[in-house]
Amino acid sequence: MKISLNWLRDYVALDASIDEISRAITFLGFEVEQVIRTGAPLLSQVVVGEVLVRDKHPNADKLSVCQVDLGPAGGVKTIVCGAQNYQVGDRVPVALPGAVLPGDFVIKLSKIRGQSSDGMMCSAKELGVAEDASGLLILAGRPALGTPINDVMPPGDTVFDIEITPNRPDCLSHLGLARELAAWFKLELVYPQEKFRGDISGAPHPELLRGVSVLSPEDCPLYSAHVIRGVKIGPSPEWLQRRLSAVGLRPINNVVDVGNYVMLETGQPLHAFDARKLGGSQIIVRRATDGEKLVTLDGKERVLTSRMLVIADAEKPVVIAGIMGGENSGVGADTTDLVLECAIFKRQTIRWTSKRLGLTSDSCYRYERGVDPHSALEAAYRAIDLILETAGGSVVGPACQVGGDVPWKREIVVTPAYINERLGFDIPAGEMSSALESLELNIVREEITESRGPAWTVAIPSWRDDLDRPIDLVEEVLRLHGTDKIPAAVVSSPGLIGDDDPLVLFNRRATDYLVGHDFHECVNYTLRSAKEITTWVSQTAAVELALANPFVDDQSHLRPTLTMGLLESLKLNQSRGVAVSRLCETGRVFIERNGQNFECAAVGFIIAEPVAERSWLKREPADFYTAKKHVTALAAAAGIDLGRQPLVPVTGPYYGWQEGQSAAAGEMAHGWTARFGLLNLAMVKSLGIEGKVYAGIFAILPEKITAETARRRYADFSLLPAALRDLALLVDAGVHADEVRKTLARIIRAALGNAFMLESVEAFDVYQGQGLPEGKKSVAFSLVFRSGERTLTDDEVNAVFQKVQEEVAKSTTWQIRK
Amino acid sequence: MQDTLTALVAKAQTDLATLKSRPEFEAAKARLVGPNGELTGLMKQMGTVPKEQRPAMGKLINETKTRLQELLDGALRMIEAGELQAQLGPAIDPTLPSPDAGPGTYHPLTLVREEMCRILRKVGFTVADGPEVETEYYCFDALNTPADHPARDAQDTFYFPETAHFGNVSKRTPGEKYLLRTHTSSVQIRTMLKGAPPIRIVSPGRTYRRDTTDATHSANFHQLECLYVDKNVTVRDLKALLDYIFASLLGKETKTRFRPHYFGYTEPSFEVDLSAKHLPKVKKEWIEIGGCGMVDPVVFAGVGYDPEVWSGYAFGMGLERLAMLLYGIDDIRYFYQNDLRFLKQFA
CATH class of the missing domain: 3.30.930.10 (Bira Bifunctional Protein; Domain 2)
Known part of the structure; x- marks a missing residue:
């Protein structure tokens, strides 16, 4: 969200540097994504001048040599200029020697194609006030000659583009952020004072609004409507336009702009209807019917479903609740009577509808995250003040309000001892209490506990729905103390025995x-x-x-x-x-x-x-x-x-x-x-x-997965010499060597009985091809015999080997190759 | 006789020196000292020698025999040396490269992960693991992320059809959908549900976000998370861990700082910034490296730990981001292309 520094200063007298404010926002827990400076920077030696004479440069086609009047103090200067968009008599900004323009561009006396020049006439871009570099900035309103340029230009502003975490919808507004910064810098927060407080004099005008009915109260806990009669739609005053432009909104007309302004000030979205376009002069908050259609202000037709909430008149939907108004009821140049909506909608309903339609808006963004129902009417009053101020008219009856009658009260009991225990270091109780109070988390009671010192009962304001447990207050105290001040420590690692997965x-x-x-x-x-x-x-x-x-x-x-x-x-x-x-x-x-x-x-x-x-x-x-x-x-x-x-x-x-x-x-x-x-x-x-x-x-x-294989047991092995025999077998080519090996091993073991051991039998040669019958292969095995007790004699090994060969010949289809 | 013996030795000396192979040697040996050899022949003539000369002659024959044996031994050594020499090829050129493959290389993400695990092992963290296909409960509900939270949206999270069934990924409730985990925090939940506190684990692993792939985003990436649950764990302990990790990893001149932030499963929550200007391609003074906080009491209650008794911290970070920072890599896609010219740089 974009936050203007000038705007913040309406509520808190910030005099810290931009860097300090940036740092404060960061350590309050909001990421500053960008700092944008707008408007004119402070410029010295740049004054208002008037072009008296414009002659062609003798040595250059595209340049002119001008005589520029800087008033009684500055006199008349000769200035070479390449721009084409000005005429004799225009008043323009003139940078004199010594001026430093944005980009560290230093102005000096100079000679251009043999013609000396006493300074430079400037474009908007050269002054750093806008992107326009197409020609000189022609000053409107004929400001006095020699006036420092900053006195003529609108003041510059600094805009912070800030990421607001989803738990802090209260900070989707200038007031919300001003509250945080006031707490950080220990400054007073000044709220806007509404003149209109809900009192309406004069007769009601039922032809403008007959009534409001909320048919789906679970989706809309609060709906209020005020009628303003006799407004004149026109452009907003310059200050209002500048505020909106600074934070990236396009000014539209005074009524729409006030709605946006108050939303950006307080976080409460507002919507204004042209009262004469409300069919039956009625407002009905209801679920849409399946297939119902509405053309929204962006010109697109939206097909609605029965899970979506709309604001309707007696005949048709006029607004997709909380998200976007329809073309059929919006405020236009000929609007004279307004109905101003200030409502609270259920977050889930808005979110679902927005996702489903693929449609979002500043208003929708705020409703999805949560708008404080207990500050809503303040925002309506504030908007009424500003509409009366910028568009005239008067508030007439009836004022309608449906819902909004659930009172707010939340208290958290916390001890400073608990806060310090969770932090692992000590913050003095006095610092804690002033931190809490500065965020309007007021300590309403202090009681002494048996063992943990004083216990505070802290009243939580309605806009801080995110706070409901003692641990939440630990964070508040730590935020204002400064998370960069957490003292260093040695890692404590009491042994926990375990192994990796x-x-x-x-x-x-x-x-x-x-x-x-x-x-x-x-x-x-x-x-x-x-x-x-x-x-x-x-x-x-x-x-x-x-x-x-x-x-x-x-x-x-x-x-x-x-x-x-x-x-x-x-x-x-x-x-x-x-x-x-x-x-x-x-x-x-x-x-x-x-x-x-x-x-x-x-x-x-x-x-x-x-x-x-x-x-x-x-x-x-x-x-x-x-x-x-x-x-x-x-x-x-x-x-x-x-x-x-x-x-x-x-x-x-x-x-x-x-x-x-x-x-x-x-x-x-x-x-x-x-x-x-x-x-x-x-x-x-x-x-x-x-x-x-x-x-x-x-x-x-x-x-x-077995982490470790079972512990192996040692097996004794013989130190006596082995007796080796080789046996080559002719087998079917498709038979696997290991099948042959296993059968052979079984035959050998049977032949051996308990006489001595067959230590291993492994294939060591495989041959197929010339010299062998078709479809056959030769597999040669190496047989290793050994005894644990004696050196084997040739005779006893030969006897076994002979028996094995006889058994192979008898019980298998293999042939022995000699 | 004496002259004959002297001539025999002289001839043997000349002949034996020319021998090249064992058969030649055996023939020469038989010729000289074999049963039918020249020396044997001479010894047989001893009978013809006058009796008084016999002792001197016997001595001379023995000396000749010894001498011939010496000559034979010498010749055999020459032949053996020749045989060994024949086993060698020409002299090697030590500057030629080995034609063998290798050495193998570890992927940089493995190197960084293992280094982090080693650092954490030293302070008692063991490595835990959990499934990449998760359910809504383990990935969101148990971590205090309510059903309508944007993070759960099908726009950001990969889901499986309701008909999909994963035989070895347990569901908490029957109606839950399977998804690809968006963070490794689900391992924390499974670990806490499986065991009793105290717990100190690190869980590195693959995570998924439904996101465009570009220089800094990838449909799957890797995270590493730490969880410590014990009595009286404090914010200061958490800061101490982070200081320790990054000083170990990047050197003592590395600094860390906390910025307050918001995560559903920790309170208070912080983002962690690093100051490590000695690393390549680090332009900013502070770089965000991860998120952390004190485990939210709601999370403890959900896994059946009494939040009045147990406290803890959690820390998580992206491994690609860390590897990019450590090695000065500027495009996350390089990790997944496996160009050998990339892979061979980190071993």
């Missing part, structure tokens, strides 16, 4: 792991497009993960995976010619399963073929098993042992993974899922990404 620990471990493996950590947006999710995840996900009210189309859905964001980052780097391969991210993903969404902690990475990167030495490229290693480590960071989980090859068109080159585990059956391997080549290519991309993702429900 398991999810946080998981994220940290996962990121540390990936960054330690040369990944660059990325951060991508959570919201993605529907198209992308349909393509990369599923049709169902694109339905379930949709926002109700996306802001932009390509950010309409929650992300179900981190892969898409990482690919986007990959593409960005590729397209910018930045060599890129390993990217990773941790963050939330949202996984749809059986019609429910689950918010999961996730980690993902990609390893792209480094297409743009050239290296003087080639390295082994990453492959499926690189991704497998990383995903296994990431699952372990959440307490999941992927080695013990069945892995299935990924199939299906929507997964985004390359069939036959990628695998999945978990699938949310136990609250987690993992996928890794090669991303679908065609889909990656269609994104405009070059080269193959391997990726891995792991996602888990936060509650499934």
